[in-house]
Amino acid sequence: MSDRSGAGTLWSVSLIIALLCPPVGSAGAAEDPTRTHNLDELAARDGNKPYELLVKDGLYASERTIFHDTVTGAEMWRLTHERANDRHVYYDVPAWNVDGSVMYLLHGGDVGSNQWLVAADCSWMRPADPSGRHFTNPQWSWRDRRWIYYLREGRVERFDWTTGRSVELFDLAGATGIPPRSFRLQPPHPLDDRLLFDSRSSGRFFVLNADGSGFREIPTDGRWATGDAIHRTRWTKSADYQVFLGQNRRLDADGNRIDESVQCLADLDGTLTNCNIGDMDRGGHPDTTVDGEWITGSYRPPKGAINIIHRSGDQKTARRIFYSATDHHSSNTWDGRWHITDNSVPEGGTPIDIRGLTTIDSHVLVSLDGRAQIILHYHYSSYGRDENTHPAPVSSPDGTKIMYDSDMLARGEIKRESTGNADVWIVVVRRPFPARNLTASVRNGEIRLTWQRPLHAEKEIYWHSGNLAREIEGYCVLRAEQSGGPYAQIHDGIVTGTSYTDRSAEPGKAYYYVVQAVEHSGLASLYSNEVCASTSSAAWQGEVRHFYEAEYGQLALLMVPQMEWQDASGGWYVGTFAMAPDPNYPLEPYPAKVAITVNAPKAGGYALWARVRQYGESGAFSVSLDDERARELAAPQGEWGWVRLAGTIELSAGPHEVVLSTMDGSVGLDAICLTDDSGFTPSGLGTWDTEPPAPPEGLTVSRIDATTNRVSWSPSKQRDFHHYNVYCGRDAEYAPTNHRLLLSPTDTEIIDWGIPPGWNTVYKVTAVDRFGNESAPVVLPPQG
Numbered sequence: 001m002s003d004r005s006g007a008g009t010l011w012s013v014s015l016i017i018a019l020l021c022p023p024v025g026s027a028g029a030a031e032d033p034t035r036t037h038n039l040d041e042l043a044a045r046d047g048n049k050p051y052e053l054l055v056k057d058g059l060y061a062s063e064r065t066i067f068h069d070t071v072t073g074a075e076m077w078r079l080t081h082e083r084a085n086d087r088h089v090y091y092d093v094p095a096w097n098v099d100g101s102v103m104y105l106l107h108g109g110d111v112g113s114n115q116w117l118v119a120a121d122c123s124w125m126r127p128a129d130p131s132g133r134h135f136t137n138p139q140w141s142w143r144d145r146r147w148i149y150y151l152r153e154g155r156v157e158r159f160d161w162t163t164g165r166s167v168e169l170f171d172l173a174g175a176t177g178i179p180p181r182s183f184r185l186q187p188p189h190p191l192d193d194r195l196l197f198d199s200r201s202s203g204r205f206f207v208l209n210a211d212g213s214g215f216r217e218i219p220t221d222g223r224w225a226t227g228d229a230i231h232r233t234r235w236t237k238s239a240d241y242q243v244f245l246g247q248n249r250r251l252d253a254d255g256n257r258i259d260e261s262v263q264c265l266a267d268l269d270g271t272l273t274n275c276n277i278g279d280m281d282r283g284g285h286p287d288t289t290v291d292g293e294w295i296t297g298s299y300r301p302p303k304g305a306i307n308i309i310h311r312s313g314d315q316k317t318a319r320r321i322f323y324s325a326t327d328h329h330s331s332n333t334w335d336g337r338w339h340i341t342d343n344s345v346p347e348g349g350t351p352i353d354i355r356g357l358t359t360i361d362s363h364v365l366v367s368l369d370g371r372a373q374i375i376l377h378y379h380y381s382s383y384g385r386d387e388n389t390h391p392a393p394v395s396s397p398d399g400t401k402i403m404y405d406s407d408m409l410a411r412g413e414i415k416r417e418s419t420g421n422a423d424v425w426i427v428v429v430r431r432p433f434p435a436r437n438l439t440a441s442v443r444n445g446e447i448r449l450t451w452q453r454p455l456h457a458e459k460e461i462y463w464h465s466g467n468l469a470r471e472i473e474g475y476c477v478l479r480a481e482q483s484g485g486p487y488a489q490i491h492d493g494i495v496t497g498t499s500y501t502d503r504s505a506e507p508g509k510a511y512y513y514v515v516q517a518v519e520h521s522g523l524a525s526l527y528s529n530e531v532c533a534s535t536s537s538a539a540w541q542g543e544v545r546h547f548y549e550a551e552y553g554q555l556a557l558l559m560v561p562q563m564e565w566q567d568a569s570g571g572w573y574v575g576t577f578a579m580a581p582d583p584n585y586p587l588e589p590y591p592a593k594v595a596i597t598v599n600a601p602k603a604g605g606y607a608l609w610a611r612v613r614q615y616g617e618s619g620a621f622s623v624s625l626d627d628e629r630a631r632e633l634a635a636p637q638g639e640w641g642w643v644r645l646a647g648t649i650e651l652s653a654g655p656h657e658v659v660l661s662t663m664d665g666s667v668g669l670d671a672i673c674l675t676d677d678s679g680f681t682p683s684g685l686g687t688w689d690t691e692p693p694a695p696p697e698g699l700t701v702s703r704i705d706a707t708t709n710r711v712s713w714s715p716s717k718q719r720d721f722h723h724y725n726v727y728c729g730r731d732a733e734y735a736p737t738n739h740r741l742l743l744s745p746t747d748t749e750i751i752d753w754g755i756p757p758g759w760n761t762v763y764k765v766t767a768v769d770r771f772g773n774e775s776a777p778v779v780l781p782p783q784g
Helices: 006-020 039-045 171-178
Strands: 063-070 077-078 104-105 114-120 125-127 135-142 147-152 155-160 164-170 183-185 194-200 204-209 216-218 230-235 243-247 262-266 293-300 306-308 319-325 338-339 356-367 373-381 403-406 423-428 435-441 447-452 470-479 501-502 511-519 524-527 530-532 545-549 560-563 572-575 592-600 602-612 620-625 631-634 641-642 650-651 654-662 667-673 700-705 708-712 721-729 742-743 749-753 762-769
Touching: 006 171, 039 742, 063 742, 077 319, 135 183, 147 183, 155 171, 164 171, 171 204, 194 230, 230 762, 243 356, 306 338, 319 338, 319 356, 373 560, 403 749, 435 511, 447 511, 447 530, 470 501, 545 592, 592 667, 654 667, 708 762, 721 749, 742 749
Parallel strands: none
Antiparallel strands: 063 077, 077 423, 104 114, 114 125, 135 147, 147 155, 155 164, 183 194, 194 204, 204 216, 230 243, 243 262, 293 306, 306 319, 338 356, 356 373, 403 423, 435 447, 447 501, 470 511, 511 524, 511 530, 545 667, 560 572, 572 667, 592 654, 602 641, 602 650, 602 667, 620 631, 620 654, 700 708, 708 749, 721 742, 721 762
């Protein structure tokens, strides 16, 4: 072990800064294929979309493409494909409804509406209101998954997207005499019982109960009555309904306009407090944390930062959580843990400029204490100051996905004339949290399994119970014939409740069960805890092979989560990589620690294994169990490897706490395994399924016209099926990679449109399961 002095901390900082600052000559250069993440075939498709071929019963075919970032490995979804601008609404305006089952997008296609709804798994898309009604300032309800609030000619209405019916709640223009087009509806309060409005032309602010009652004005001192002075009006999300007010200019004592930013908090009685909170510059794009207590905002160059401050305005609470090069649109994730920013990668204090046209943006997760920063995705855009193609990342309700806008593929050589046209994209941040407290009971020869919903919050939040797994649609029950798997799903579809009875178990045979949570998007969690049962007993039988994810442990501040989507089990691990701290908030001294609770289903002697690695000349963890004497566990260099803690640990049946700590700044921990099987050695990703599904069958292709083909195949019979990948190339020799990827539908047919004239098309189709395993391709014959 090495002494982690100040020099060690600086080494850790320099490592992360190096990750944030790729060499200008390699990252993003025009000849660098990672500029479009190698999506060559997809970028080649152009022309006018044949909407008439893509619609059936009012629903349009999926346009989703799923691929991996070529730098970070993160899973990416491109949601739309259209020459016109497609985008989500704004950086702090929820794009998903409250349970994450439907997304709202602004779709540029000309089919009578530019406002569209898209299923979370992208299995369908459709105009938001098929009757052609247009919504102004639409906002999802945080109470009911069906409702959208919006303005229509100065009236407040509520739309039910499942029935197509609207209800008028209040006539704002009639009650105030203000011109209808002056009003803006802001995102609803998290309690969803009050709506907030401002009027930019008059500088006035209003509140309305969500049922249309209790309309009232928030009185202010008149400083906002300057035409376009209002820049931002938002609920702070606090329980006392405090409002954030921001302006880009103010009136001086003589009534003259001064270009100067003023940020204030306002109570509903008009009391203004904490003006210039956090000293945010003009257009600081503020957002508040999910509990309403903290405000994040940006500093423009030369200050270049994202800061966080308590809503009390106490400057002692202000701290810098991210150093940046440019202004940004960024927000806090709804799981209450992270800030997501799209800041340009710093390089000498200015954005990296590629041939004077593009900037390189990295989507970065920043922990709200400023200790961890995780690059999710490298985003290449030509947006400049074009609002339509500004990324403006926004979180899904559970923080598992980030949506953003990008014109990345509009910058290719073939589509140079389309520069500036945006599409909507998603980067997958993490898998859902797993189900909790799985138990088994036996009655009348049947095995009944029960579990609890995932625990999503580390603390209670005033407007939720703390059980915040809102995007979960249901669960899958899997079983194995030995502890630790391999597991197989034992039913079709998903279970929508929190219990399941296994009626297929053979009499007297012991089975080992786990449960997997599945979102409406199809994104699946890691496994729950494992239980054992037979048709005659719920007692544990046989050997134990239990796996535990490090990222679900209790972390000390210098042990931070890190994303490694393809090489770490579940896509995350923990490591000792800390960012440069705010000088007012120094880092705590080493050791860095993680505490993991394990469960021994029976008393006996156990071995403890850890999946670890290190990047320096040496690196190790000190491991203790139930506060007993610590033992050292050395990490292999470079690659992940399973290492056994020396000796055998005697455990009583029940829970125990394993603490892994380190004084080294270059080690990582992915998972641990507790087993009483002396002949067992864990490998790979542990229990994570790595078996590819069977390939599709019955593939056919037919020519519609010179630039359009129809490709179809038979449905996958995999119970854990997630999506198909459709590839296209010029001959049968190409590999199915990002270069040749077209679409990732859940349906068994695509319309391949916009094919460059004269191209041969050789199709390959694969099936992908919930674990990300991809089948061998099935090749379709060449089409000249």
